[in-house]
Structures are given as structure tokens and as C-alpha cells.
Amino acid sequence: MKHFFIICSVLLALFSSQLSAQQSPVIATQTQAQLQQLTNNKLRQSLVLLQSIASREGVNMLPLYQSLLDGQLYFIKSDTKLIKVVKEAGKKHYSELFTDREITAPAKKAIKKIRVNNKIRIYLRKQIANLKLTANNPQVRQDAVQSLLRDLTPTTIANIAQLRLNEKNIEVQQMMDLALTLDSAIHGKLAVTQVSAIAQLQGNLEPQVRNTLNALNTEQSHPSVQKAAQQALLSIEQSIQFYGYLDQLFFGLSLGSVLLLAAIGLAITFGMMGVINMAHGEMIMIGAYTTYVVQLLMPNLIEYSLWVAIPLAFVVSGSIGILIERCVIRFLHGRPLETLLATFGISLILQQLVRSIFSPLNRQVASPEWMSGSWEINPVFSLTLNRLYILAFALLVFLALLFILKKTSLGLYVRAVSQNRAMAKAMGIRTARVDAITFGLGSGIAGIAGVALSQLTNVGPNLGQAYIIDSFMVVVFGGVGNLLGTLVAAFSLGIANKILEPTTGAVLASIIILVFIILFIQKRPKGLFPQKGRAAE
């Protein structure tokens, strides 16, 4: 419940920031009257009314158009006052239309929605775009031109051509040029004009360009135009396909980064120490729950919650890991199968513990503002920011770990103990302590992985179970005791999975990958990058 409030308060905060930016407009009395008439609910009249309003009013009618388009415009039956109703996370917010001031919720039967039809919606979209063409924000202008692309009337074109002269922003300029080119491709008087315009459109990925070209690719067009359109379409299809592959690759890398995060802790505990930790998934889960708790404790600072959660998750999971090592695992040295069973028992206990404390239901962890949204590279290819950040984060964790193991004395001890315990002990290394710290390190990193995963999926008691088999597969596939192998394995499995997915579906893809790994391990039991020599036996 408390969690829900966090989300609400974030949303409210966002709302109010927008609100303060807008001044309440002064509206002419005639318009007021026409607005009242809108509530009459005669669809045929509505369009005329709207056109009449538009001829008189300017940008201040934007909230009207927008809310009408989004189906958020209602009126109060008693006094025909227009209000906006926004449904967010299952809860309705009521506000005045032009001032955005929140009002007390009226009874459900006291208000009525103003209906629109498709014809009105098309008109509204165009009207909104036209209004936005003159907005201050270049992004808004660009979006406006883009939305006008689908319906280029002579007036719009004239308008755009006019505005183009004074446009300073390069991206808006490009978009406007595109609109003009598109126009001459469609309405060009001469076939030559059309063909040269089409040639300019080659490789452009705007969906509207494709639609236009498809429309031109008919018998009615001039043969040369048709040919040019075909050619352009072909080149567009090719680049769309290319970006489609890139998209798959990105999702593959993203899945790979998740696998890497999940497996990297295991690569230490299993790969370096030879301890089979079936509770590894639960360490991830505990990391995710740590994020959840951190957000509960600092509901107003969600933006910064991750920076607190990462070290905290490391400490929490790490100390639980050390506790497990000290209390159970060290007594089972050299008995890997027993370790497997005991740690499996621990994983059951931890899961049930979380169920008892937090409830068996999934919890949603909020994403900070800076992680949501996406980086649009072109109209058909965009990278979601949270996946991008997690990819970078996974690599960062990997490099940090590599540094710890290769360059610090702790790493030296860890490697020494993993290679020859008795000798390391004889050299005066406190093996018991190194074991505990190594296990803590592996578990702590699993905790960090949990923080990252909480940004991608829901957090529940079974979160860890979903990753444990995959993690083991990654480590074994990459070659036990080889961090670089884990990296390669994680990304290649991730990419392979996403490449298979479109043709086979998600479930079958993961089955195929599992079967592949089972067969692979049987062919090469020591993984991609095996350790050689007598010592490895």
C-alpha cells in the first residue's frame, strides 16, 4: 500500500510541475458559449463548433483538443462545466480543464463524457499539430511536423514552408524539409519532380514515408515514379531489416547483461571456490527486496534510491552470504553434492522468509525518472534507457570484479586458495577468512544484480529461482573458473535467445537454448574456455 503512495506522489509531483508552467488563459465569451454547446453531445455539431472555436482561438485551446482526443473530457451535468478526468494507476483524478486545478471528485453519475468520432479525432490531431508548430520547444515543433506528415494539405504545407524560413533548429528543419519533399513527391506537377523527390526519400525510416511510397507504387502513377518508389521502398525495407537486426542484437545484449549480472556472482562462488550455491538466486532476490525497502524508506527521493540501494544490497546479500558460509558451507568442504543440497535448503528458507515478511505477492519497484524513456536513434530503432543503463552497469561490475581479482591482494589470495588450498594455508593465508570473504563477495554481487533486475521485472519471492538455472548454465557454458568465459557465455546465450525468439517464440527459444547447452556440456564438459592440465582434473 505504501508503495502505491510513492508512485502516486511521483506522478503528482510531475503533474504539478507541468501545471505551474501553464497560465490560465482568458477565454472570449463567444468561445465560452460554444464550449457550453459542446456538451450537447451532438457529434455532427461538434466538428463545426470546434472549427469555429479554432478560427477564433489559438494555442490556449490546446488542453481542450488534447483532452478531447484522449477521451478525458467530461462535463458536470448540473452546470455544464468542463472537467478533465485522468485515470492513473487505477485511480481517477479530476481537474478543471484550462487551469488544471484539482477539484473534489464528483459523483460518478454527476458527470458525463464528451464523445468524439474518428472524423473529429483526425481533425483534432491536425489542429493540435498545427498549433504546436509554433511552440517554443523545438522537440514539440518537430513532433508536430511529424504528426502532420500523414495528412499534408496545401494549407499545412504552406504553413510549414512559411515557418521553415525562420526555423533555426536543425532537426526541426530536417523534419520540415521531409514534409516538403513528401509533398512534392505526392503532389509534384511533373513526374521528374516526383522522381527527384522520391530519390531524396530513399533510406528515410519515417513510417509515413513508407506509406506514401506504397501509395505511389501503383499503376496510376507515372511509370518512372512507380519505379522510383519501388526502388526507394526496397532501400527502406533493407534498412528497416537492418535496424530490426540491431534491435534484436540490443535485446540480446540486454538479456546477456542480465544473465551476466546473475551469473557473475556465481562465477566467483562456483567458479573460483567450487561451492555449489543453490541459494545464489535468493541472494539476487534479497538485493531486489533491498531496493524495495530502500524506496519505502525514502519515498520522496526515488531519483537517488538506487545509489543507496546498490551498496546496501551488496552489504545485505554479502553478509547473508558470509553467514551461510560460516554456518554451513565450510563444514561441507570437498563435498559438492552435499553443499548443493544444503544450500538448496537455505534457498527454501530464505524464500519462505521473504514470503512471511513481505507477502507472497509481487512488489513493484519504481524506476527513477532518469532511467525511464528511451533513446530514439531513428523512427524504427530506439534503445530503452533502463536496459542501456543495466548493460553498462553489468559491464562496469564485471570490470570492477576483474580488477579486484587480478590487481588486489584479496584477489591474489582468492586465486591462491582456489588453486591450492593446502599450499595457500602453508603460505600463511588465512584460508577460512578468504573463503568467507570470497563467498561474501560473490553473494554481494548477486545482491547488486538484484538491484538491477528490480528495474526490469517485478520483485517477488520466486525472482531468484527464475535465474538460478540460467546462471549455472552461463557459468558452466563459459568454463568454470574463467570470468571472461562467463562474459562471453552470457552475451552469446542472450543474443542467441533473442535471435531465436521471433521464429520460435520465447518458451521454445529458451528450451532450445537449454537443450543446446546440455548437448554442449556433453561434448565439451569443461565449457567454452576450459582450464587445462593435470591440476584441472
Next chain:
Amino acid sequence: MSILQYAAELKRRDQVWSFMQDPTPIDISHQVILYVEGLNVSFDGFKALNNLNLYVNDGELRCLIGANGAGKTTLMDVITGKTQCDSGSVYFGQTLNLLERDEAQIAQLGIGRKFQKPTVFEAQTVFDNLELSLKSNKGVLATLFAKLNAEQTDRIYQVLETVGLKQQCFMLAGALSHGQKQWLEIGMLLVSDPRLLLIDEPVAGMTAEESERTAQLLISLAGQRTVIVVEHDMEFVRSIARTVTVLHQGSVLAEGSMDEIQNNQAVIDVYLGEGQ
């Protein structure tokens, strides 16, 4: 093996049913029972065996000596099929290529091996250990219905006598002392009636008296069987060896009688010299 070859082999009636095959005869028409030629093995860039050549005559008792890391154990691993070599050839007799066989097949040809560290089946009795080692059909079905016949039982008791474990016959092998385990393992070798024995450090952990008994046993074995012994104990080597091969850095440094070896300058420099 290509499919074609495989098909050609299938056509040979005597090859179709493996149990109809005669035990493969070992061709020792040139008196040499083991050919090791141009053998190379490397682990992660470290050359454990470097172009090693070794020929062992039938019925010979051969000692292999060499410093740690000279490649003695690796050589045994390659001969018994435990380690794959990079290049070279290993033949048992004139015809049997050991490199294309796995451990079990090599053992069935009659090559027995004793490990450096005594490995016996600790959870089973001494008797069972020997029963498992008997020369018999080792297929799955055959073992499922196997019964000891009188001859085999006698053979087991005979070996128990030889290795002096008759008293411990029904003790679990895990309860034996270290020396007794060594003897049991030698007994397991004997009962399997091998043509070639590879013995890795047989007297480690034995008392002087036991060593002497082992020496006598090994000498008595030579003649009917071929024995290759790896040993560090020079005293022991001197007491049994007729021919000694010195390995150094993965290849043969010198070969000859004990006296020749002891006077070989190269050997003195790299191996014997260290101790003196």
C-alpha cells in the same frame, strides 16, 4: 572414423557381434611389445612430453626414472588412454594402436596399471576388490549374471596368498593400512593376468622389508609378463632393474643398464648429480 570405413567394418561378419570376436592376439613377432614413437603432449603450452620414443621388449622389466615433471606419469597416462596426446603413436605389439582405444579397451587388451596413490574400492571387501579385477567378460549383461566358478575362486585365494592378505579377505578395503592397500592393488593387477604392467611408485610408504618383497615379486613377474616401473627410490631400482630409461623434460635422456646410467655424464648433470 569416416562412415565409409565404419560401413566396411560392419560388413565383416566377425566384427558385427563384438562378443563373437576372439580376444585380439598381440603380435610380438619382433620381440617388442610396446612402441612409443614421437609422442608429444602439452598442457597449456607446457610440454609434458616432447617427441618421446620408447621401445619395450616382451618380458622385460623396465624402470623409468626422472625428476619431477620429467613426464613419467604423463607417459603412463597416454599409454593407458587417460590422456590424449597431441601427436605421435603408441602401439601394443605390431598391430594394436592404443591411441584409438579408451581406458577400458586398453585394460581389456591386458595392460594393467597401478597408481601412484593406492586406489582400491574402499567400500568393498578385499575379496570383492579382487573379484572385480578378475580377467573375465566385463560387459554389462555378463557382469549382471556373473557367478564365480571354482577356478576363479582358487585364483583369487592364490593371489591373496601371494600378496599376504588372506587374513583380511573379508575386511573392507578401506580399513587396510597404507602398505596393505599397495599390496591389494598389486594383487588386483595380478589377478587380472595382464600382459603389460605399468607400476607407478610401488614401494612408496612401504617398509624396507616390504620393499624387498615387492622387488622379488616384480622380478618373478618379469619374463612371462612385461613390467614397467616408475620409481624414485634408487636403491629399489638398482635391486630390480635390468634396463633403465631416464626421462628428462619430456623426452628420453639415456637408456641402458643401471651402471651405464650411473656413469652417464648427462644423467649425472641433470638428475643424479643433484643429490650428490
Next chain:
Amino acid sequence: MSKLSQYFSTRSGLQSSILPFVVILFVATLGCALGNLLFAPDSLFYVSTYTITLLGKYLCYAMLALAVDIIWGYCGILSLGHGAFFALGGYAMGMYLMRQIGDRGVYGNPDLPDFMVFLDWQEIPWFWMGFDHFWFAMIMVALVPGILAFVFGWLAFRSRVTGVYLSIITQAMTYALLLAFFRNEMGFGGNNGLTDFKDILGFSLQADTTRVALLITTAVVLAALLWISQLILSSRFGKVIIAIRDTEARTRFLGYRTDRFKVWLFVYSAVIAAIAGALYVPQVGIINPGEFSPINSIEIVVWVAIGGRGTLVGAIIGALLVNYAKTRFTAIMPEVWLFALGGLFVLVTLYLPKGLMGLYSQYREKFGPKPTQVQR
């Protein structure tokens, strides 16, 4: 020669150790059966049908534990995928039972099971062919898991995948099957699995007599499998298996193709698990993909660990005890059960590595009569 007779006497002594157990098993089963059939529900000696079914379920679990013990306790192969063989056997039986429903399903379609009608399938898929015959289904119960075990074992053991690696890939195997059986397209009823069975071999599954007959069948099959396993494991084959468990390399150097021994033992064990599954389904009345979930397979391992691995009777006792405890616990305080189960895993591995049977033999060594055989 006296030594030899002594040797064989120790051997037969080993064999007789299952006898008391089998006697107790039969007495208990028969007692319950008679209690259910002869006495009125208000009688003191009445045994409810619910108890009968529960007992039958426990005995199926015991059989499953026997399967895991054979492969883990005697050969050292920790399979975390035996639930898969159990479930496959169960599905084969479930398919037969589905075909027996005939037109008594919700949709009343005489040719297709309900879920296929629901999915709008026109005809029965090829892999359902023949399952209307009991004998065919019974062959499939053993054959399908057997072949899977053979192929899997052949690939794994030939390339010498051992220890933890093997455990993990067996777990991956059952996980892959879990995902596959959840798919509706597989044609095994997807998420819901197979259920709503009506009768088996013409006898109604709801009838008390059928329930009792199923329980007795399970007990007889369990005893038979126990006896056969005992024979196999005390033969020379069994000695080779134990030798493989202790030092596989050594066994190989003695000339045994250890991979083949392991494969056949694995297949045998898988078939036992499958038979257990086939007996389980008619008693429980449902089979769904949940049976494939990795946690089920690991739970079996803990039954064996608690009872004492490497002793056939121990595994069975472990299965019975843990499942009885599970029934009691989940009825009283369900949330505690997982804590208890998890705790059992940890405690048994830490303090009871040989299980209850190990504890028993320790106790015998300390306080019981000294065996006279040990001599030096």
C-alpha cells in the same frame, strides 16, 4: 573353504535385510485394505478412503525415492531430474485414463479429450495414438522415460560429465520439459495437465475397491522392485556400480566400460521412477506440468538423504517419513513447512550424512551385539 561359505552367508544376510520391511509393508497394506472394505465408517477399525489414497501416494513416492537412491546412493550420480521421469510415466498413464473418459467429458466429444476440443483441434495428434489400449500405455510408461534416460545418459556419461555438472544438466533437462509441457501446442493439456479421469480398466476410480486395489498393486510393485533392485545391486554388476561410485577411473582401468554401466543403471532407475508416476496418477487423479518443476526433483533427493542413501530400505523409509510430516505440517501450519523442509536439508547434510539408517547402524555398532566376523 569355510571362508567362502562365510562370504556367501554375509551376502545372503544382506539380502534378508529387506525381508522384514516387505513383511511390514504387506501387513500394513492388507490391514488398511481390510479396514476400509470390511468395517463400517463409524467402526474403530475403519480406514477412510482418503487414508488409503494417501498411503498409495506415499508408496509411489517411496518407489521414486528407491529410484533416486539406486542412482545416487549406489552410483554417486546425483540426478536432480528424476521428477521428469516420474512425470513422463504419469503422463503416459494419464493419457490412457484420458482416453477412457470417452464421451463423458464436459464437451461430450467421443474422439477428443476436452482440452483438445477447447483448443479447437480437429483430430487426435499422432502421439496420442494407441493410448486407448492399456497394454500400449503401459509399454509407453516404461519406454518413453527409458529412452529419454538412455539418450541423456549415453550422451552425458560417454563424454564423462560427472558430479555437479551432471546434477545441473539433469536439472536443466527437467526444467526444459517443464517449459515444454506448459505449452498448449505440445498437446498434453498445457497448464492444466490431464485430469477428470473416470475409470481404469473399466473400474471406476471413485470406487473404494478400486482405490484399495491400486494401493495393493502399488505395494506389490514396490516390493517387487525392491527385491529386483536388491538382486541387481548384489550381483557383480552391483559391485561394479559401487566401484564406479568410489573411484570411477580405477574401475575403467580394470577394463569396465563404466559409461555403459552407468547408462543402464540410469535407465533402470528412470523406469522405476516412471512406474511410480504411472501408479501415482490414477490415485491422485491429476497430472500437470508442475510435476516437472526442479524443486520436486530436489525434494526426492532429500527424502533419500534423510532415510540414508546407499540403503534401499532407508530411502523408502525417508520418503514415507518426510511425506507424512509434510501432510501433517501443511495441514496445521502451511507456511512453516518450507522452513522445516529447508532446515531438514541443512541439518541432514551437516549432521546426518548417512541418514537415519546410518544413525541406526551407528547405534548398533555402539550398543548392539558385536559382529564376530572382524578378525585380523
